[in-house]
Amino acid sequence: MRILVFANTPAHVHLYRHAADRLEDAGHDVLVLTREYACTTDLLEFFGMPFRRYGRHETTAPTKPQLARELGEQAARIVGESLRFRPDVVFGRGPYAALAGTVTRTPTVLVLDDEPGDFNHTVSRPFADCIISPAVTRRDLGDDHYTFDGFKECAYLHPDVFEPDGAVREYLGIGPDEPYALVRFNGLDALHDAGLEGFTREQRRDLLERLSERATVFVSDEGGEMTLRDLPAREYDLHPALIHDAMAEASLLVADTGTMVNEAALLGTPALRYRGTDDHEYGEFRELERVGLAEQFDEYEAIRDRSLELVADETASDRWATRRREYVGDLVNLTDLLVDVAQAGGSLERVTPSTRRALQSTSPVGGTNARSSSSD
Missing domain, CATH: 3.40.50.2000 (Glycogen Phosphorylase B;)
Known part of the structure; x- marks a missing residue:
């Protein structure tokens, strides 16, 4: 065929x-x-x-x-x-x-x-x-x-398809027990993103500065316009094909874009989504919230504070991994x-x-x- x-x-x-x-x-x-x-x-x-x-x-x-x-x-x-x-x-x-x-x-x-x-x-x-x-x-x-x-x-x-690359920490230059967070900023250039706003420039800086006090922070900027020269964060610069391996090992993912939040949640990584001005109710996010694999926020201060709480919680990764085993394997x-x-x-x-x-x-x-x- x-x-x-x-x-x-x-x-x-x-x-x-x-x-x-x-x-x-x-x-x-x-x-x-x-x-x-x-x-x-x-x-x-x-x-x-x-x-x-x-x-x-x-x-x-x-x-x-x-x-x-x-x-x-x-x-x-x-x-x-x-x-x-x-x-x-x-x-x-x-x-x-x-x-x-x-x-x-x-x-x-x-x-x-x-x-x-x-x-x-x-x-x-x-x-x-x-x-x-x-x-x-x-x-x-x-x-x-x-x-x-x-x-x-x-x-x-x-779980029947995904096999994580155990060497991803080495690729990232991260120690075996070193906590790190992935932060994804939306380019908002798709047709369905017209008129939407995510993190502002000031909120991006504040989030990266605060998160970096508790973990190594990697930034994936979909728009490609953000400079990290004066910020305590590192650009995520691995081949894009390795992003799911990096997500699987991360302590946290924070984003104002949808797909990566779904992905991190299904991998058992704490996943937080900032809605910004997007008031559409997505069935996927609602379901992932229901089973405790993802969380959504309308206010910047709320997602910032929850990010700091989770990245400092040494038991969070185990809780999310348990939820993934109990839920995703039956899909x-x-x-x-x-x-x-x-x-x-x-x-x-x-x-x-x-x-x-x-x-x-x-x-x-x-x-x-x-x-x-x-x-x-």
């Missing part, structure tokens, strides 16, 4: 990388269509995934004529690459995946999460043969929408599910009984989140 995958962000690369490896090992052809954005292509190269670029994501807002031209050029490249590859099934999450599936007359599978913007869903949903999303997002996207018990990050952080291994759906050509009628049991239909026929019928 020929499987076409769209990976437009670093998180998308991680979502599909294990599935792509397994599909190739099984003799299938996999092609990733991507754009230049952050470290997306760096990750594709690191993991040896076959890919072609169809464009780039600019962090500065283009004029309307520029945007129209860029979208047209990207769509034309996607059409050309898709027709050349002749896929049997397409995986993605937005209008570009829908376009590829439409022009090649190929089943299209959308793997979604709880992104607040509805534009991608609205545009692509009519062209999807199957939509898969975590049950905690509480969406109902129609008769072809199925949910699973877990998170999209379970494709690469489920769906999303890589297994993606591989099975791909090998079934996107048809849920052809998946294995175990995948059929893992998927829940949101159609009114069975009731929201009722288990889909099974012939086994």
Whole structure:
């Protein structure tokens, strides 16, 4: 089979990388269509995934004529690459995946999460043969929408999949028992981030100065605009493919961006998210808060004080590790599910009984989140 995958962000690369490896090992052809954005292509190269670029994501807002031209050029490249590859099934999450599936007359599978913007869903949903999303997002996207018990990050952080690199402390220059914190600042340049604000410049400085009094602090600045020359913190400068290994060993993660908070929580690392001006209610964060793996804050002083409390608490890591063992191991291994759906050509009628049991239909026929019928 020929499987076409769209990976437009670093998180998308991680979502599909294990599935792509397994599909190739099984003799299938996999092609990733991507754009230049952050470290997306760096990750594709690191993991040896076959890919072609169809464009780039600019962090500065283009004029309307520029945007129209860029979208047209990207769509034309996607059409050309898709027709050349002749896929049997397409995986993605937005209008570009829908376009590829439409022009090649190929089943299209959308793997979604709880992104607040509805534009991608609205545009692509009519062209999807199957939509898969975590049950905690509480969406109902129609008769072809199925949910699973877990998170999209379970494709690469489920205990059956993730194996931490024990040498990451050596790479970071950190002692075996030395506490360290990871702080992630959002670039806020994605479509769904428009108009949002996270940590202010003054809050960033205050947080780093105070945290550094109790632990070594590494900073990952998504926007790339912050200088650390006069601050007691170090830039996180390992290859981006090692970020989950670094998270797994950290005493704490603090961020005003979403995906890394989910990731740290699923790894059993205390994870704190600052909402800033983002008032959207995400099902993923609500669930992780419920099980005690993540915490969210509306006020800067509250997240700062909780950060200082946790990084000084020598028992916090053990508590979070216990919660992870009790919760994450029972979630769906999303890589297994993606591989099975791909090998079934996107048809849920052809998946294995175990995948059929893992998927829940949101159609009114069975009731929201009722288990889909099974012939086994």
